[in-house]
Amino acid sequence: xxxxxxxxxxxxxxxxxxxxxxxxxxxxxxxxxxxxxxxxxxxxxxxxxxxxxxxxxxxxxxxxxxxxxxxxxxxxxxxxxxxxxxxxxxxxxxxxxxxxxxxxxxxxxxxxxxxxxxxxxxxxxxxxxxxxxxxxxxxxxxxxxxxxxxxxxxxxxxxxxxxxxxxxxxxxxxxxxxxxxxxxxxxxxxxxxxxxxxxxxxxxxxxxxxxxxxxxxxxxxxxxxxxxxxxxxxxxxxxxxxxxxxxxxxxxxxxxxxxxxxxxxxxxxxxxxxxxxxxxxxxxxxxxxxxxxxxxxxxxxxxxxxxxxxxxxxxxxxxxxxxxxxxxxxxxxxxxxxxxxxxxxxxxxxxxxxxxxxxxxxxx
Ligand code: KG4
Ligand code: ZN
Numbered sequence: 001x002x003x004x005x006x007x008x009x010x011x012x013x014x015x016x017x018x019x020x021x022x023x024x025x026x027x028x029x030x031x032x033x034x035x036x037x038x039x040x041x042x043x044x045x046x047x048x049x050x051x052x053x054x055x056x057x058x059x060x061x062x063x064x065x066x067x068x069x070x071x072x073x074x075x076x077x078x079x080x081x082x083x084x085x086x087x088x089x090x091x092x093x094x095x096x097x098x099x100x101x102x103x104x105x106x107x108x109x110x111x112x113x114x115x116x117x118x119x120x121x122x123x124x125x126x127x128x129x130x131x132x133x134x135x136x137x138x139x140x141x142x143x144x145x146x147x148x149x150x151x152x153x154x155x156x157x158x159x160x161x162x163x164x165x166x167x168x169x170x171x172x173x174x175x176x177x178x179x180x181x182x183x184x185x186x187x188x189x190x191x192x193x194x195x196x197x198x199x200x201x202x203x204x205x206x207x208x209x210x211x212x213x214x215x216x217x218x219x220x221x222x223x224x225x226x227x228x229x230x231x232x233x234x235x236x237x238x239x240x241x242x243x244x245x246x247x248x249x250x251x252x253x254x255x256x257x258x259x260x261x262x263x264x265x266x267x268x269x270x271x272x273x274x275x276x277x278x279x280x281x282x283x284x285x286x287x288x289x290x291x292x293x294x295x296x297x298x299x300x301x302x303x304x305x306x307x308x309x310x311x312x313x314x315x316x317x318x319x320x321x322x323x324x325x326x327x328x329x330x331x332x333x334x335x336x337x338x339x340x341x342x343x344x345x346x347x348x349x350x351x352x353x354x355x356x357x358x359x360x361x362x363x364x
Contacts, residue, residue, distance in 0.1 A: 090121055179226070
């Protein structure tokens with residue numbers, strides 16, 4: 001073991017590591033990255049599993065776990081090589097420990113533990129959603145705390161009040177489907193392929209967002225929660241017209257719509273998702289007197305969401321910030337970046353670290 005370092009996986013306070021290797025395997029991307037000082041991304045390698053899951057129209061948990069097992073060694077090697085960093089130069093290994101697919105998390109955390117043990121490095125466990133909310137620090141923007149963070153992804157739609165990198169409190173979240181999940185499900189139903197978010201983004205830009213007025217979830221409710229399942233049903237019913245669903249939504253044939261009907265339907269659907277997200281987020285900022293809003297997670301790559309949140313936020317006197325698109329969708333740079341903040345706060349994990357499929361309630 002290198003002198004001056006804590007024993008591998010020890011929870012004892014260690015010096016703040018300059019170079020951290022991050023590992024992300026919570027869903028269907030196997031990712032590894034090296035980040036310096038919590039800000040500078042030296043490398044970010046991602047092995048996408050999209051082609052493996054495409055035939056099923058969604059992520060198959062067992063396939064995800066097996067693919068992580070295949071991909072982790074080459075992805076970590078590639079991250080170190082691209083960064084020009086040898087294992088001996090690293091200061092810590094960081095892994096996503098929650099929330100996510102259990103099999104996928106088990107593969108990533110076990111691998112991270114083995115590396116920490118083998119290389120004599122401290123281990124840091126990172127919450128995937130907190131990492132999304134802190135990914136903004138990997139860019140040029142330097143948001144001041146406290147800020148409001150909307151994390152909007154395939155699995156979550158959550159508003160956090162971020163008082164510090166170690167203190168993120170949930171203000172609201174979806175009561176049913178996540179925004180990305182509803183984009184993916186509707187895209188699949190319309191025959192737009194997998195993953196649906198980017199397809200909706202592209203097609204929605206060509207249609208009329210005012211063609212159909214869809215419901216805006218809980219926009220009028222006093223809570224800061226979201227709801228998207230009613231919108232999903234409304235879009236499906238609209239697409240089917242007088243036809244009725246025959247069996248499960250997933251088993252439907254794409255509805256017979258003309259090109260322009262499809263474009264308008266998609267644009268109107270996207271607009272309803274975006275309005276729900278923008279409306280509740282700006283209300284949360286007002287109610288909690290927060291002047292900076294950070295929007296991240298895969299759906300934060302959406303063109304219309306970026307445009308509308310920025311425009312309406314500016315009009316309300318807010319500073320609205322987005323990570324670069326590549327740092328919105330799943331990546332390991334955000335894991336290594338968040339880990340640096342945790343290390344500064346003395347938060348190291350032991351080799352007894354256990355992943356959790358659900359959101360752990362303790363801060364970070
Ligand atoms: O954060 P992420 O990569 O993985 C999770 O943590 O879930 O988010 C994935 C989600 C998927 O639902 C995907 O369709 C959506 O982000 N997404 C988008 C766009 N790019 C990815 N949604 C809308 N517009 C996009 N450009
Ligand atoms: Zn994510």
